[in-house]
Amino acid sequence: MGKYEGNPVWDDVVPIPQDDGEGALAQIAYTDEYAEAMGYLRAIMAAKEYSPRVLDLTEHIISMNAAHYTVWLYRASTLRALNTPIDKELSWMNEVALQNQKNYQIWHHRQILIDQLYPSISSDPAAIQALADSELAFMTQMFDEDSKNYHVWSYRQYLVRKLGLFNSPAELKSVENLLRKDIRNNSAWSHRFFLVFCNPEYSTPDSKATEYDARIPDAIVDRELAFAQAATFEAPQNQSPWNYIRGVLRKGGRKLSSVEQFAGEFVTLPEDDSAEDVKSSHALDFLAEAWSEEGKTEKADHALRLLADKYDRIRKNYWDWRRAPLKEKTSK
Amino acid sequence: MSLVSGPGRAGLSTASLPTELRLSVAAHVKYIQALDNRKDELEYHLTTHLRLNGVYWGLTALHLLGHPDALDRSQVIDFVLQCQGENGGFGAAPGHDPHLLSTVSAVQVLVMCEGLGELEARGKNGGGALGVGRYLAGLQDRKTGTFRGDEWGEEDTRFLYAAMNALSLLGLLHLIDVEKAVAYIVSCANFDGGYGVSPGAESHAGQIFACLAALSIAGRLEVVDQGKLGRWLSERQVERGGLNGRPEKLEDVCYSWWVASSLKMIGKLHWIQGEKLTKFILECQDTEQGGFADRPGDMVDVFHTVFGLAGLSLLGYPGLEEVDAVYCMPRKVIEQVLGPREEIPIE
Numbered sequence: 001m002g003k004y005e006g007n008p009v010w011d012d013v014v015p016i017p018q019d020d021g022e023g024a025l026a027q028i029a030y031t032d033e034y035a036e037a038m039g040y041l042r043a044i045m046a047a048k049e050y051s052p053r054v055l056d057l058t059e060h061i062i063s064m065n066a067a068h069y070t071v072w073l074y075r076a077s078t079l080r081a082l083n084t085p086i087d088k089e090l091s092w093m094n095e096v097a098l099q100n101q102k103n104y105q106i107w108h109h110r111q112i113l114i115d116q117l118y119p120s121i122s123s124d125p126a127a128i129q130a131l132a133d134s135e136l137a138f139m140t141q142m143f144d145e146d147s148k149n150y151h152v153w154s155y156r157q158y159l160v161r162k163l164g165l166f167n168s169p170a171e172l173k174s175v176e177n178l179l180r181k182d183i184r185n186n187s188a189w190s191h192r193f194f195l196v197f198c199n200p201e202y203s204t205p206d207s208k209a210t211e212y213d214a215r216i217p218d219a220i221v222d223r224e225l226a227f228a229q230a231a232t233f234e235a236p237q238n239q240s241p242w243n244y245i246r247g248v249l250r251k252g253g254r255k256l257s258s259v260e261q262f263a264g265e266f267v268t269l270p271e272d273d274s275a276e277d278v279k280s281s282h283a284l285d286f287l288a289e290a291w292s293e294e295g296k297t298e299k300a301d302h303a304l305r306l307l308a309d310k311y312d313r314i315r316k317n318y319w320d321w322r323r324a325p326l327k328e329k330t331s332k
Numbered sequence: 333m334s335l336v337s338g339p340g341r342a343g344l345s346t347a348s349l350p351t352e353l354r355l356s357v358a359a360h361v362k363y364i365q366a367l368d369n370r371k372d373e374l375e376y377h378l379t380t381h382l383r384l385n386g387v388y389w390g391l392t393a394l395h396l397l398g399h400p401d402a403l404d405r406s407q408v409i410d411f412v413l414q415c416q417g418e419n420g421g422f423g424a425a426p427g428h429d430p431h432l433l434s435t436v437s438a439v440q441v442l443v444m445c446e447g448l449g450e451l452e453a454r455g456k457n458g459g460g461a462l463g464v465g466r467y468l469a470g471l472q473d474r475k476t477g478t479f480r481g482d483e484w485g486e487e488d489t490r491f492l493y494a495a496m497n498a499l500s501l502l503g504l505l506h507l508i509d510v511e512k513a514v515a516y517i518v519s520c521a522n523f524d525g526g527y528g529v530s531p532g533a534e535s536h537a538g539q540i541f542a543c544l545a546a547l548s549i550a551g552r553l554e555v556v557d558q559g560k561l562g563r564w565l566s567e568r569q570v571e572r573g574g575l576n577g578r579p580e581k582l583e584d585v586c587y588s589w590w591v592a593s594s595l596k597m598i599g600k601l602h603w604i605q606g607e608k609l610t611k612f613i614l615e616c617q618d619t620e621q622g623g624f625a626d627r628p629g630d631m632v633d634v635f636h637t638v639f640g641l642a643g644l645s646l647l648g649y650p651g652l653e654e655v656d657a658v659y660c661m662p663r664k665v666i667e668q669v670l671g672p673r674e675e676i677p678i679e
Contacts, residue, residue: 069381073482154530243564
């Protein structure tokens with residue numbers, strides 16, 4: 001006897017077994033806990049029943065298999081039909097998410113719930129702040145397990161947009177805390193870029209991440225450059241802040257050569273035959289582009305040659321591709 | 333198709349092999365054929381929601397291995413058609429709600445089995461390809477160009493690619509607003525040259541594959557900053573030869589496909605070292621019991637098996653059927669349906 005069979009609460013339900021199709025893919029007899037619960041869920045769904053016991057049943061199934069998205073969807077429908085308080089559901093989901101790090105269905109479910117909840121708090125700043133705080137606390141717990149969890153970061157961007165958290169000091173602070181723990185966390189860098197350059201207070205609406213935005217204040221560009229530059233000194237071979245610096249310069253409409261002096265701190269290329277000193281291949285790459293911008297073709301080519309032959313040989317073909325247009329310039 | 337992992341572990345028996353690693357074709361064929369006999373394992377039932385995707389992964393792997401007939405054609409077609417719902421979409425297994433991703437797997441499997449005729453004869457929602465196409469087209473948000481995975485509205489650049497993949501195979505791309513879809517992809521481009529799941533989301537190799545493949549199908553690759561993207565993609569190769577999906581993450585066999593196929597689509601596969609990658613992929617196979625794992629020493633599964641093989645095929649590993657970088661299906665199957673394939677030449 002299972003958990004449901006013979007249970008008076010479920011007496012009226014005739015479970016529907018899994019139909020795996022015919023022939024070689026035919027159904028087989030299995031009687032474990034999961035199969036029994038799924039049989040009852042199929043019956044409940046066929047009858048379109050939305051009742052409190054559906055919440056118990058789906059919770060039980062999710063505890064065994066959080067990846068079955070139909071179960072989540074049916075649970076969301078039931079919650080809506082019953083008008084169940086959403087905060088209770090959120091705190092239950094926190095536990096499930098912490099136990100199922102790779103699961104993504106749960107994040108979509110969470111978005112559905114927040115969308116449902118939002119209209120009732122949209123005119124109450126204190127309620128929005130409270131929700132933002134509790135969600136941030138939960139996400140911080142998730143990041144303690146895996147600070148690069150893509151689903152959590154995607155959800156976080158959704159939440160920032162939904163609740164308008166671009167100017168929330170806690171939001172930027174939390175990203176800085178994550179970077180302090182792991183300066184190589186590319187997800188945190190990416191989120192920072194989103195927070196800073198999609199801020200509706202001063203950015204152009206729908207400005208693409210790859211394009212110049214004339215509305216970004218100089219002070220913001222300077223602040224972001226300083227932040228990322230400091231990070232490169234901490235770990236010169238960390239590609240994230242180098243990419244970030246390029247992105248900031250692009251947003252601010254500045255040339256790479258405007259921070260040439262900074263990149264030069266990592267690279268010494270003597271004019272004579274003495275050996276060069278390169279503390280970061282990313283700096284060398286950066287300088288090559290800056291020099292190329294300024295028309296210092298030979299210097300740029302020298303840097304790219306060093307990358308191809310010495311500092312990043314695994315990508316020799318890429319560096320040679322970068323050299324090709326320089327050769328054209330010198331031959332003209 | 334069962335998604336049960338194991339029984340083998342990758343790379344444990346390679347110590348006895350000569351330095352020149354070889355692909356264990358027979359073991360992999362047997363491994364895939366045996367997947368469906370493992371219904372007594374709990375994991376089989378925990379992965380029901382991916383069953384139809386699993387059939388696509390297994391069948392594609394068999395095609396690439398040169399054994400397209402290793403699964404019974406009529407059984408496969410019967411199973412696929414049993415997964416179709418009244419609205420024309422396919423669920424992951426019989427009785428499951430239709431979802432965009434399983435619908436695309438269904439179309440891909442039917443195309444590989446030359447089973448579109450059976451779909452015409454036995455399909456639902458008005459029958460045939462058009463019934464499926466209408467379901468897929470109905471998932472597009474006409475305002476944003478994106479696709480929902482199902483009636484619940486979760487959006488993802490993967491869905492956009494998947495829908496365009498299936499609709500183009502069915503010759504029904506005109507049912508959707510391709511220009512809007514392209515504009516949405518453009519809005520997902522990031523400052524580092526990559527693409528994420530939505531505008532502003534971190535660059536991720538899997539999403540890059542989806543965006544590039546969708547743009548390839550739309551014939552709009554020119555909207556990509558190919559040099560900058562190729563640079564980001566080539567940075568995914570780690571010292572050991574494998575590829576990761578994001579900076580500072582571990583290498584994984586499935587990225588042999590997402591990254592390498594993306595590079596191939598923009599004519600820059602030579603920006604990574606093919607020999608090193610080939611060696612890494614081969615180290616991830618279980619040479620005796622078959623199958624590939626994400627990394628040497630881990631449990632094998634059918635997902636990593638197909639993407640390992642597709643990666644090897646892309647790199648020109650001898651004896652494998654050539655894979656199409658956009659569809660992750662045998663190139664000759666795609667050419668039968670769509671005609672000769674154009675490629676961006678290597679610069």
